[in-house]
Amino acid sequence: MTDHVRLASPPSVPMADAAAWHRVVAASMAHDFPGVPAPAPEQIQAQLATPGLDSRRLTWLATASDDVVTGVAALRLFSSPGRDHLAELQLHVDPAHRRRGTGSLLLSAVLDACRADNRRSLITETAADSPGEAFCERSGFSRALTLNHLVLSLADVEWTEVDELADAERPGYRLAGWTGTVPDVLADAFAAAKNAMNDMPVGDLDYGTSQWDADRVRSMAEVVSGRGDTLLTVAAVHEDGSMAGYTEIVLPRGGTARAEQYDTAVVPAHRGHGLGLWVKAAMLRRLRAEHPAVTAVRTDNAEDNVHMIDVNRRLGFGTERRTHEYQLDLPTRPKPTPLTR
Known part of the structure; x- marks a missing residue:
């Protein structure tokens, strides 16, 4: 069954949503970045509740028919002169729920928000040689930079x-x-x-x-x-x-x-x-x-x-x-x- 997406923008992200967010991120990172520690639950809560410098954040959660959160997306919209054309995306889907359209559903909501805010560029980061790369390329993104961690x-x-x-x-x-x-x-x-x-x-x-x-x-x-x-x-x-x-x-x-x-x-x-x-x-x-x-x-x-x-x-x-x-x-x-x- 197709997942449902809802907007859950700070500062009103409930603790239950933050806990579900952490669970999805931890599962996603364990799959795509084996051996790399995921953020702690309190770090996730702080990130969701604290605005970034010269920016605001929108967040979405995708839920299955049983209300289990299966994917999350955070969009940072920069506001300072020189960067107010830019938006930055973090998107995670629980590996157990991938290839069911959840990522595409979240991205569609993100793109609607970008268009409404008249953004020129959307950037995101994904692991090399990961499913995220294939998702980005299918979705029309172009590779622009390689980072060594x-x-x-x-x-x-x-x-x-x-x-x-x-x-x-x-x-x-x-x-x-x-x-x-x-x-x-x-x-x-x-x-x-x-x-x-x-x-x-x-x-x-x-x-x-x-x-x-x-x-x-x-x-x-x-x-x-x-x-x-x-x-x-x-x-x-x-x-x-x-x-x-x-x-x-x-x-x-x-x-x-x-x-x-x-x-x-x-x-x-x-x-x-x-x-x-x-x-x-x-x-x-x-x-x-x-x-x-x-x-x-x-x-x-x-x-x-x-x-x-x-x-x-x-x-x-x-x-x-x-x-x-x-x-x-x-x-x-x-x-x-x-x-x-």
């Missing part, structure tokens, strides 16, 4: 080398670090450095650009904190007061042993001085000292981001899996011509 076990780290890298002198630069929101004295410099991420490799994705200022970096930290996660940052500060580069780690709520790498960036004018390796080594040492319960760090890099992959390899990261970013180009309505007198 890397994991570092802290038990395997060569700490002597990491300490040497973190202690290395970088004339004209100093290290700074903080937890949560950036200190006010560094907020403007941090925002300027954040804009360096706009030249990261994105393949053929119509990803747009984000413009950062001090208020926006504070808002980002508030979003992370609102989910119950902990945000750690280590930065390289130039002697003129500008920020030359930084790296961010997020510790998910619930005391999980796996930390998640967020941004690492070096401002173009400061590249070629080993700053990316420097701040990442300092971050690893900080994890060892301040968060001994963390046993691994996960990151991902675009396949053509060879410099950052080399940095991660030197620190001991190994390949865990590969994923592909797919994109669907959507027709948009022309904006009305302003009336003139």
Whole structure:
């Protein structure tokens, strides 16, 4: 029998729906990403209840005739200038209920929402060589980017080398670090450095650009904190007061042993001085000292981001899996011509 789809948008996602959502995601990931831990139930609840930065989220659940949730979809609609054409999809179907039209039913609801919001591009991520790839290609998506997902076990780290890298002198630069929101004295410099991420490799994705200022970096930290996660940052500060580069780690709520790498960036004018390796080594040492319960760090890099992959390899990261970013180009309505007198 065909599944039924209903909209369940935050902030009104009931706990029962969040529990069902987690069950579907865990089953889907166990099938498509064997060995990769699924988010904990409290992480799923926080993601559903907490709006993302400069975006809003719509969610759908597909249910069978017995009201069992068989599939879920979350659509993130970006709202900041430079990205307000973009929507990002996460879609999971319980493997026990696949090939019954559930994914197509969810995608149809998602596409209706994208058209209603006049979105130009819809992107989604799927495991390499997985059923998700075939689903994307049948649905008209095109592969736009390949990501290498890397994991570092802290038990395997060569700490002597990491300490040497973190202690290395970088004339004209100093290290700074903080937890949560950036200190006010560094907020403007941090925002300027954040804009360096706009030249990261994105393949053929119509990803747009984000413009950062001090208020926006504070808002980002508030979003992370609102989910119950902990945000750690280590930065390289130039002697003129500008920020030359930084790296961010997020510790998910619930005391999980796996930390998640967020941004690492070096401002173009400061590249070629080993700053990316420097701040990442300092971050690893900080994890060892301040968060001994963390046993691994996960990151991902675009396949053509060879410099950052080399940095991660030197620190001991190994390949865990590969994923592909797919994109669907959507027709948009022309904006009305302003009336003139």
